[in-house]
Amino acid sequence: MTASDSARTLRGRLILIALFVLFFGSALGAGLLRFSGWMPAGLKNHGELLDPPVDLRVRPPQLADGQAYAWNPESRTWRILAVVPAAECGAECPEVLERLDKVWRLFGHNADQVEILWLGATPEGADAMPALRALREDAGLRAALPRSVDPAGVPLYVVDPHGFVILRYAPHADPVGLRADVAKLLKLR
Structure with a gap:
C-alpha cells in the first residue's frame, strides 16, 4: 500500500x-x-396550560338575558372568559374591560373570530364593546374553572371553539401575552 x-x-x-x-x-x-x-420561545404560551382542559359543554353558560350560550364550533370562534368576583369588582373591572377591548381590537380582521365572555356584573361602558357577551351568574361555572376565585384580582381564560377551557391567565397578566397566544390559536384552522 x-x-x-x-x-x-x-x-x-x-x-x-x-x-x-x-x-x-x-x-x-x-x-x-x-x-x-x-422549548423554543415561539412554541411557549404565556398563559397556564390547563391539563386536562375544562369541558364547559357539560354545563353550558347562559347569557345575561337567560338564553343559552351556543358554542357553535363550526364558526371557529375563540373566547376569552373574564371571571370577575361575585361581589363588587371595584375599580379593577373597568380596567380589565378596557384591556380586553384593546386586545380584541388588535386582532384586526380576525376580531370577528374572538368573543369576550364576562361572568359577573358588567361595569359601565360594557355596552360599547361589540364582542362582549355578558353571562348570567353561575356558581357551578365558577366552581368548574380552576382558581376562578383569586384574591389578586380577575383571572382570564381562553376557551376553544368547542367549549374547552385550555389556558388560564393570572390576574394582572400582561395582555400582550394573551393576545399573542390567541393570535397563534386563530391561525389553527
Whole structure:
C-alpha cells in the first residue's frame, strides 16, 4: 500500500467519523434538549396550560338575558372568559374591560373570530364593546374553572371553539401575552 492510498483511506475514515458525529451528535443534542424541558420561545404560551382542559359543554353558560350560550364550533370562534368576583369588582373591572377591548381590537380582521365572555356584573361602558357577551351568574361555572376565585384580582381564560377551557391567565397578566397566544390559536384552522 502506498502513502497516497493510506492517506486516502485515512481521509475517508475521518469523513465517515465526521458524518457519524454530525448525524448522531445532533440527534443526541436534540434528545437532551427535549428531555430537559427546553422549548423554543415561539412554541411557549404565556398563559397556564390547563391539563386536562375544562369541558364547559357539560354545563353550558347562559347569557345575561337567560338564553343559552351556543358554542357553535363550526364558526371557529375563540373566547376569552373574564371571571370577575361575585361581589363588587371595584375599580379593577373597568380596567380589565378596557384591556380586553384593546386586545380584541388588535386582532384586526380576525376580531370577528374572538368573543369576550364576562361572568359577573358588567361595569359601565360594557355596552360599547361589540364582542362582549355578558353571562348570567353561575356558581357551578365558577366552581368548574380552576382558581376562578383569586384574591389578586380577575383571572382570564381562553376557551376553544368547542367549549374547552385550555389556558388560564393570572390576574394582572400582561395582555400582550394573551393576545399573542390567541393570535397563534386563530391561525389553527
